[in-house]
Amino acid sequence: MIAIAGKNPLDEFNDALVNDALELIAPCVAIPAWAESLVAARPYPTVNALQHYASQLTLDWGRAELNLALAAHPRIGEKPQGSGKEALLSRGEQSTVDTQNRVLKEALAQGNTEYEAQFGRVFLIRAKGRSGEEMLSELHRRLNNSPAEEEAEALEQLRQITLLRLEGAFAQ
Numbered sequence: 001m002i003a004i005a006g007k008n009p010l011d012e013f014n015d016a017l018v019n020d021a022l023e024l025i026a027p028c029v030a031i032p033a034w035a036e037s038l039v040a041a042r043p044y045p046t047v048n049a050l051q052h053y054a055s056q057l058t059l060d061w062g063r064a065e066l067n068l069a070l071a072a073h074p075r076i077g078e079k080p081q082g083s084g085k086e087a088l089l090s091r092g093e094q095s096t097v098d099t100q101n102r103v104l105k106e107a108l109a110q111g112n113t114e115y116e117a118q119f120g121r122v123f124l125i126r127a128k129g130r131s132g133e134e135m136l137s138e139l140h141r142r143l144n145n146s147p148a149e150e151e152a153e154a155l156e157q158l159r160q161i162t163l164l165r166l167e168g169a170f171a172q
């Protein structure tokens with residue numbers, strides 16, 4: 001949440017120095033080029049215009065961006081560690097996962113291990129609004145994807161996570 005006394009988040013972002021503006025949106029996704037392009041196109045007349053351009057920029061993402069971004073996304077079902085903004089956001093997004101449910105927790109851990117063995121990267125899913133059970137069934141479904149299908153699905157989930165975080169950062 002970009003909250004500086006008195007100014008609305010959009011004005012704050014538009015008026016900020018480049019490095020401050022980059023810092024404001026860095027927690028959305030760990031893809032520097034995305035943040036740099038978004039900051040370079042300031043000022044934005046509305047939050048909608050900002051979000052539209054941010055969404056357009058995500059269409060260029062491929063495997064390299066996916067692998068870059070995954071470093072900042074803890075596994076589903078593992079309590080996101082760390083004190084950074086990303087960890088805070090991840091904890092919020094994953095708050096629906098009932099980590100007290102040992103059976104679910106173990107099934108997610110098992111699924112994550114299988115997924116990583118099969119696709120060579122962390123399973124990524126937009127967790128906000130999804131229960132742990134829903135994410136487990138999505139994980140099982142996606143284990144049947146081909147590598148190409150799965151890369152496309154993972155990228156779409158990364159786009160959703162990123163744009164939801166951006167929305168949150170500019171919410172009044």
Ligand SMILES: NC(=O)NC1=NC(=O)NC1=O
Pocket residue numbers: 072073074075076080089090091093094122123124125126127128161
């Ligand atoms: N591996 C993941 O899917 N992680 C995450 N999904 C989210 O929506 N937030 C995360 O940290």
